[in-house]
Amino acid sequence: MRSDLATDDQGRLLIDVRGPRFGAAITATLLAIALVVQGPLGVGLVAWQWLMFAIATLAGLAWSPYGNLFRALKRRFDLGPPPATELEAAPRFAQACGLAVATVALVAFAAGAATVGWIAVAVVLALSVLLATTGLCVGCELYLVGQRLRQGRRRADEPA
Amino acid sequence: MDPVLLRLLLVVAGVALVTLLGLALRRRDGRIVASATPESDGGASGGGADTADDAPRLDASHLDAVGLDTDGAAAGAVLLGSPTCAPCDAVKAILSDLAQEREAFRWVYADAADHLDLAREHRVLRVPTLFVVDAEGRILGRTSGVPRPDDLRQLLDGRDVDLAA
Numbered sequence: 001m002r003s004d005l006a007t008d009d010q011g012r013l014l015i016d017v018r019g020p021r022f023g024a025a026i027t028a029t030l031l032a033i034a035l036v037v038q039g040p041l042g043v044g045l046v047a048w049q050w051l052m053f054a055i056a057t058l059a060g061l062a063w064s065p066y067g068n069l070f071r072a073l074k075r076r077f078d079l080g081p082p083p084a085t086e087l088e089a090a091p092r093f094a095q096a097c098g099l100a101v102a103t104v105a106l107v108a109f110a111a112g113a114a115t116v117g118w119i120a121v122a123v124v125l126a127l128s129v130l131l132a133t134t135g136l137c138v139g140c141e142l143y144l145v146g147q148r149l150r151q152g153r154r155r156a157d158e159p160a
Numbered sequence: 161m162d163p164v165l166l167r168l169l170l171v172v173a174g175v176a177l178v179t180l181l182g183l184a185l186r187r188r189d190g191r192i193v194a195s196a197t198p199e200s201d202g203g204a205s206g207g208g209a210d211t212a213d214d215a216p217r218l219d220a221s222h223l224d225a226v227g228l229d230t231d232g233a234a235a236g237a238v239l240l241g242s243p244t245c246a247p248c249d250a251v252k253a254i255l256s257d258l259a260q261e262r263e264a265f266r267w268v269y270a271d272a273a274d275h276l277d278l279a280r281e282h283r284v285l286r287v288p289t290l291f292v293v294d295a296e297g298r299i300l301g302r303t304s305g306v307p308r309p310d311d312l313r314q315l316l317d318g319r320d321v322d323l324a325a
Contacts, residue, residue, distance in 0.1 A: 017246060032175065036168045086246035125171075126178045134182030144242055144287055147273065 005062055006085060015061055016074070016082035020091045023066035024131035027052070027098070031125040035118060043109050046121055050106055053099035061088040064095070093146075094131075094139025098124055189305030192292075192315055217298045218291060222278045226270040230295040234264035235316055238291045240272040240284055248288040250306045255290075258312060265316060292316070 006014040027049055034045035056064035101124050108117035131137050195216050230236045237255055241248030255267040272279050272287050290307060292300045292315055301315050
């Protein structure tokens with residue numbers, strides 16, 4: 001864990017709630033361009049975005065390239081303190097969802113099923129646009145639902 | 161038509177559509193869904209109760225489980241959240257402001273994962289979900305997302321939950 005970032009009392013990373021929206025705006029822009037131009041450049045952009053999702057998912061949001069770009073811009077342009085902070089778990093899960101669908105797209109391109117690949121890219125694009133323009137994070141909501149189900153099952157497994 | 165131009169139009173239309181959909185969803189967020197009308201007293205039931213007895217309610221067992229004690233209170237609220245939910249903190253702040261304004265208002269926070277039976281019975285799909293109940297546990301209204309404080313005040317104003325408790 002990088003020491004210059006905010007954490008809660010249990011040492012878990014806290015992020016500025018504006019960060020994921022900023023990242024989603026970049027993701028949406030790149031994927032929109034990819035979807036329009038397609039071809040090798042389009043697939044290249046999807047591969048780049050896959051790498052961004054992979055870093056954020058596996059290494060954590062402290063290492064997310066878009067997140068760090070946001071931190072740099074925040075310092076450079078003095079955007080002020082975060083309006084609120086949140087734990088990284090839910091947005092990191094959302095990045096994992098993006099990674100999963102982007103993987104489907106790349107596998108489809110490799111297998112020659114370009115149409116399937118572009119449909120998968122359109123799904124990621126739609127969810128990024130939703131987060132960037134309205135702040136609704138579908139992946140984050142899925143994380144909360146999944147967590148509740150998992151905890152419920154664990155509790156049900158315990159002897160009464 | 162040039163396929164690149166066609167795709168450009170499709171992408172622009174799709175982005176606009178998703179944005180409109182998101183704005184519509186966000187407008188619904190935090191809106192209070194009232195489930196009982198305090199004005200219905202003296203109606204067909206004719207009893208002293210000012211809310212129909214068949215109004216949806218949080219069972220006493222559920223209220224016990226989340227730790228809401230409405231003894232001597234005019235209304236209470238149960239906020240279901242989760243540890244990783246940022247908007248839940250915003251709702252908590254609103255509720256503690258309300259509790260300072262109104263002595264006869266109590267509220268509790270509970271982790272939705274600890275109260276799955278309540279969540280299932282009342283079809284709680286998201287956190288934060290807030291239930292505002294009267295002293296008998298009848299649900300006056302519920303919200304998902306962050307409610308506007310004035311909407312909550314209006315809901316409580318119908319319940320004599322004022323400073324003169």
